[in-house]
Amino acid sequence: MNDPTNQIEEESRIRSAAYNLTETSGVGMLVFDCDGTILPYVEKVHALCVAKVIKEASERAGIGYTKIIFNELWQQELGKGIQHFFEKYAENLGGKENKLFMAEIGTVANAERLYEDTYIDFAQQSENSRFFRMRNGLLDVFAAAAKAKVPMAVLSNANERVLRQSLRTGLDLAGQGDVDLKDIFAAVVGKDMVKKDGNQAKPHPSSILSVKSRVEEVTGAPVSLPNSIFFGDTLADYNAAKNAGTGRVIACDNTLEESEGMSGPDQDGFVVVGQHHNLCEALALYQTYPTQRHHDPYLKPPTNQ
Secondary structure, three states, X not given: OOOHHHHHHHHHHHHHHHHHHHHXXXXXXXXXXXXXXXXXXXXXXXXXXXXXXXXXXHHHHOOOOOHHHHHHHHHHHOOOOHHHHHHHHHHHHOHHHHHHHHHHHOOHHHHHHHHHHHHHHHHOOHHHHHHHOOOOOHHHHHHHHHHHOOOEEEEOOOOHHHHHHHHHHHHHHOOOOOOOHHHHOOEEEOHHHHHHOOOOOOOOOHHHHHHHHHHHHHHOOOOOOOOOEEEEOOHHHHHHHHHHOOOEEEEEOOOOOOOOOOEOOOXXXXXXXXXXXXXXXXXXXXXXXXXXXXXXXXOOOOOOO
């Protein structure tokens, strides 16, 4: 049975956050990165699934696979895309092993599809649910945005089908299994969709413009980027947001200790939160911004990122 006191406190947080969104976002939108932001523990899954594809292909091709070499290359090429990683891994093999490996996986595009299939299967297994826990307070933020009629979107450098599976698994785990993604987000935008729009993935600012145009198409209303808030966890996120002219950024620093508090907003509109902080409460920090104005599009990452 729900504790009435906790329910009242939750409703109060949602009302407060809804008010803050109305005051700080205006005709803007909320844009969320997925991996490391909505789902702070999921990033390891991508490495696990790519490694599985490579290990199985190597075994079929009769060539060696070393986890240490994979991990070193993964860290070196992190954030540059799955196809890029497969290319680099194949190059790293060299000579005869390279030809045997490529003959087994076909093309790097095919290898990416194998990875996506592996990822989706992994995400659907209940024993892997620990990787898909959603960030603290996020459902309250969703409720507050709905109450304030502020549109929301997700922008990821993962392709659409992987992104949608991640979100679906996270929502199911959070008890939102009967809620459709389109009932929460005006747009769910993967890297492949950004490219279809003729734009470039994060950190390029045109990725934000893909989201903006898709949200405007769904809502039928213009979106103000200076009045918008971006939630991200990497420099690629911050650079995409700041260079597109997004007015505020909630930086999810997943390295913060539980003893460290939220900070900001600084003069450039950055609020920094950790995994343990409540995102709904983080929105209230924007009320403390001294001029109560929306920010110019000249942002920089916080110094501790």
